[in-house]
Amino acid sequence: MKKKHDWFMELVLWLMLFFVFYNVVAGTGTLLLNIEMLIGAIILYLPRLLARIFHFTIPSMLYFFYTLFILGSVYLGTGFHFYSIPYWDKGLHLISGALLGSFALSLYGALTDNETQNHPQRALICVYMLSFAMFAGVVWEFYEFTCDGIANLNLQRYLSAGHALVGRAALMDTMGDLIADFIGGMVLTVYTYLQMRRDPLWIKQFFFHKD
Template identity: 25%
Template sequence: MILAVIVVATMVRQFFLGNLEGLFMCLLTLILFMIPKTVEKTTKIQLPMTLEMVVLLFIFAAEILGEIHNFYGLFRYWDMSLHVLNGFLAAAIGFSMIDILNREDRFYIQMSPVFVTMVAFCFSMTIGVLWEFFEFGMDIFFNMDMQKDALIQKIVSVKLNPAGQNNPVILEHIKTTKVLLDNGRTVTLHGYLDIGLIDTMKDLAVNFVGAVIFSVFGYLYLKNRDKHHFAARFIPQLKQSRRK
């Protein structure tokens, strides 16, 4: 409720500022806030309180703080931290889907802890890839620049090989790049503009880190549920599951 009140206040402010994009982000955030409770009411799945709190904070940090208040630009590691958390949470969800089937008498199939954690890891990485597809699509079709560009000082490319051979040419210590537009205007960049590739690969790399972290906790949890119960705080369960 506290987060919802903050979002509503932010939405009112965005309305008076005439920021329609910010207004849409606030509405989207309020809709996303409803998903955890909606899942619990419409399914037999019980979300742990810790998981629900982290999900709500994640949405708030990404949409309100990150997009509207530009925490992505103000804090260097804001985006990276959220992608690590995304990898962790997605692995927890993937883990829960297999673990539920593995423990229910109706669907019972015996799977080793290694296999379950591998599925959770792969599920998390797939979610990460799909998100990068979404960012790319928004950038191409709606000019959003969700894949943040970066200025780099080094190019390694076979396109620059004068003989057309498959041997890369290396340009180092690039100081400036001049971009000439159709109207004759020139834009000077302090380096070479990378169009999102580095951002995408960093996002996938830190998503990998988050997925690995949960996979380790998940594996230990499967080996000894009573001793290593930290992972259980992030694993959805059936409300009346018949545990094996």
């Protein structure tokens, strides 16, 4: 990851650490909230730490979406209770769709040889990007469904005021999440397709590189 792109990650990291520091000094917030913030800060910094240890460069676009997702989900969503804002969660799923599409391109670069990378098939790559984003979104819903079945956490919002929803109402949260994943992934996929029409090697900016 180039240094000119570091400022956004560092800003979010310091905001999260300051949030914990303020809560401790002022005696506000809960222990669980502070722990969640610290874990979020660690998760945010972890890719950069791994890049330094193993001497590789993280694609800036990938890390931007990653940082944006942590900002929205942990710092704003959990720390400032933005999850209470209608459709905030759906906005995060839009971001995650783009994040997963970016990671799909990074993974493609890691798993293919130079010959394949230098002659990319535009349509195939775009179908792969969107399919990967949707697959990951479905796996996440599997996770929520399993947690709801084991611990009754209501992650899929099938309960309202303690009462089980019926029919389409019970499906709205899950299907809304998947639709948001699809839209986020599709926007990046269409953008990628248009960029590759002008320069087929444009996708290389999403690849990991050894330092």
